[in-house]
Amino acid sequence: MIKLKKLLFIIPLLVISVISLIPFYFIISMATHSTSEIYQGNLLMFGGKLVENIQTIIEGGFLRYYWNSFYTASISGILCVFISAMAAYALTIYRFKGREFLSNFILASMMIPGQISLIGYTIEMKNLNLINTHIPLILVWGASAYGVFFITQYLKNSLPKELIESARIDGSGEFRTFISIAMPMIRPAIGTLFMLVFLWSWNNFLMPSTVLTQSNKFTIPLGIQTLATAYTQDWGARGAALAIAVLPILIIFSIGSKYFIKGLAAGAVKG
Amino acid sequence: MKKSINKIAALAIAMTMAAGLIAGCSTKNSESTDSDKSVTQEGSNETVSSDDYSQPLPEDYEGTLTMWGWDDPYYKAVTDAFMKKYPNVKFEYTPMANGDTLQKYQTALATGTELPDVAWSIIDSRAKVFELDMWEDLSHAPYNFDISEVYEYLHPKMVNSKGQVCGIEQSLCPAGIAYRKDLAKEYFGTDDPKELEKMFPDWKSFIAKGQEVYEKSGGTIYMWPGLADAQQFIREQGGKTWIDGTVIKVTENFQRSLNLTCEFRDTNIVDKLEAWTPAWYASFGEGKHIFAGCATWSVPFTIEPNDPEGETTGHWGLMNAPEGNISWGGTTLGISKTCKDKRLAWEFIRFATLSTEGAKALNSIGLLTSAIKPYEEAPELKSFKSKWFGDQDLGAYFLDEIIPNIKSRNMNLDDNVVHETLNLISTTLNNDRNMTADQAMAKLKEELEMKLPDYTVE
Incomplete structure (x- = not known):
């Protein structure tokens, strides 16, 4: 009876898992076929064009796009976590004039879609002579309202103020208290935010397509889009590029999934 | 006391960071000014040597053209042929999806960022793209392009609502x-x-x-x-x-x-x-x-x-x-108003679309030039075959x-x-x-x- 109940529970989960994994299977299968083979529709079996497709994407500068994406996403994640944590710490621990207004302002700015501010941001970057560099892609994460909000929520529930008081009484400076006491206590939130920002930056298309016009500066989403001509798309090469592009996300999520789930649950439920 | 020292230190660090940023920008500014100058110098050199756009450039002419496009085989065929004639000319090519043309040009115009020197326009969005304030009118001085040089059925597809010729078709479609x-x-x-x-x-x-x-x-x-x-x-x-x-x-x-x-x-x-x-x-x-x-x-x-x-x-x-x-279908090549070396851009477009040499490069990839004269000069350019069509001369x-x-x-x-x-x-x-x-x-x-x-x- 218990086994039957378990089966009833497991079978739907298996079905859902298979449905979720099928697109990944097709992406990997696409990477092994030529475009015309893909059009024939036989994606269940792997083909023999993997090497050719990988050659195409490497010749198209994919390794450079990969590196560009990797380092901009990594620095974006670190920058966002660090600045968001500092801002959240200040908003949670300090009592100062305008704190409420500032909190509400940050919260309100989350409601504005990024696309609206894109033109203004691009003009700003142009005036700073930063167009066709990766700095605009990184800098934008330095002022993440979501990051501040997320860590503030976590800090409110995970950081006892008494601990901060004790550290101060023991003579710890503010920055040291922040780094040595507060940061370790919010590790799951830091890990989660880093992963989210990495993912968003990795997949970002709109911002790079606006501020980058030199192909050697392209990130992966822009690079994948260029695997086409006026009248055709190279779906095999695109499949190979997508399969490789997904790898870092899978690795990072596998490593940090414990923190990710913990961080999301804490940020979402408590508060 | 300690607090005020901290404040002063924080202020000093902030000012140093800001100064660094501004210094970084100013360095870039001066770099870009230098490069602008060098382009201007090149431009002014050629202006002295060849002010007449109807004459070919000297073969040792130096310059760089930027291009955004979506057809690598076409780009490679025509630029390789052009660089054989002008070995000191360089191209900076940025691949983009043809469906993004309008949005990319509009964004560049709205933000004041750089447009390509040689701008492409696909037929799907061309009517709107040609209305953007970014095109040199090729039918006017100094280009003086005569639209009757290309096949007549293409004429309506190369002009905007003001009758300005904003581009020349890369090939016949x-x-x-x-x-x-x-x-x-x-x-x-x-x-x-x-x-x-x-x-x-x-x-x-x-x-x-x-x-x-x-x-x-x-x-x-x-x-x-x-x-x-x-x-x-x-x-x-x-x-x-x-x-x-x-x-x-x-x-x-x-x-x-x-x-x-x-x-x-x-x-x-x-x-x-x-x-x-x-x-x-x-x-x-x-x-x-x-x-x-x-x-x-x-x-x-x-x-x-x-x-x-x-x-x-x-x-x-x-x-x-x-x-x-x-x-x-079809794609045109035009010159943007912000082009840094319009003389060179025109030389390239004329080569790629109107010359017999450009037509030969197109023929090598199975495309037909839109200009009439190359077919008169080299009748063999009329011919291209595909194994899929047997002996038929397509x-x-x-x-x-x-x-x-x-x-x-x-x-x-x-x-x-x-x-x-x-x-x-x-x-x-x-x-x-x-x-x-x-x-x-x-x-x-x-x-x-x-x-x-x-x-x-x-």
Whole structure:
């Protein structure tokens, strides 16, 4: 009876898992076929064009796009976590004039879609002579309202103020208290935010397509889009590029999934 | 005391960071000014040496051109040929999707960021792209381009609403129809293009023969892969402008094509494939569809990659379409107003689109130059063949047979909205087999009135 109940529970989960994994299977299968083979529709079996497709994407500068994406996403994640944590710490621990207004302002700015501010941001970057560099892609994460909000929520529930008081009484400076006491206590939130920002930056298309016009500066989403001509798309090469592009996300999520789930649950439920 | 020291330290660090940022920017500023100067110097050098844009540049001329484009084989063929003549010229090429053209140019204009020196424009968005304040008028000084140098049917597609020539077509894109010779022989008793053209003078005869094919094959062989691409071909044959001032002439331009589309559907002579889908591409290798629209680019991009058997059997042919041919696709090359070396940009465009050397480079990738003179200077440029079409000289057929039967229409700003709505109607006709041509027309008008409220829909 218990086994039957378990089966009833497991079978739907298996079905859902298979449905979720099928697109990944097709992406990997696409990477092994030529475009015309893909059009024939036989994606269940792997083909023999993997090497050719990988050659195409490497010749198209994919390794450079990969590196560009990797380092901009990594620095974006670190920058966002660090600045968001500092801002959240200040908003949670300090009592100062305008704190409420500032909190509400940050919260309100989350409601504005990024696309609206894109033109203004691009003009700003142009005036700073930063167009066709990766700095605009990184800098934008330095002022993440979501990051501040997320860590503030976590800090409110995970950081006892008494601990901060004790550290101060023991003579710890503010920055040291922040780094040595507060940061370790919010590790799951830091890990989660880093992963989210990495993912968003990795997949970002709109911002790079606006501020980058030199192909050697392209990130992966822009690079994948260029695997086409006026009248055709190279779906095999695109499949190979997508399969490789997904790898870092899978690795990072596998490593940090414990923190990710913990961080999301804490940020979402408590508060 | 400690607090105030901390404050001072924080302020000092902040100021240092800001100074660093500003210093970084100013360094970049001075760099860009230097590079601007060097370009200006190059420009001024050539201005001294060759102010006359009609004369070729000296072969040791140095310069760099930026380009954003979506056709690597084309880019490589023409720039390689150009760099053989001008070895000191460099190109900075940025690949982009052709569907992004309008958005990319608009964003660059809105933000003041750099536009490419040589700007491409695909036919789909060209009417809107040509209205952007970014183009040099090539028909005026110093370029003085004479539009009669290129085939006449292309003229309306190279100018904006003010009559300014904003670009020159990279190549000719005439379209007739391709047919499977094996199927034509089996069902019509001939695979000769001339005899087939006599057999199909109009779409009515096409439908009548299609019904015979349907009955003879038991419904397994079709005349055309899909309704939408058939409808698109027929509506482009009209050659009349879709929008006249503030009036969209829907009935005049589309009633006939909708009637024929419904007849195609109701007589089962056309398959149900959606154009540009994997199944549609695959259909070129299946041998179930006798005819398909065929532009110059269809040969290397649509037919050859999707019909591996065709390379050895050569079972394709090219012929005039019933009731005339169309211009299908195309990309222009123009010079942006912000181009840093307009003299060099013009030299390149003239080479790529008007010269015999450029035409040879195009011929090597199976494309035909849009200029008339290269064919007079080197008649062999008229010829290109594909193994998929056996011995038929496709180049000569496109030039001598297809092009004279093309009626080209003027572009309008909102053509693409009409075009997309018509595609939507075609899809609806495909899915709803009971929808009549009149109902489709009513739906089309209703959609256009909603999408383009500033126009009168007739």
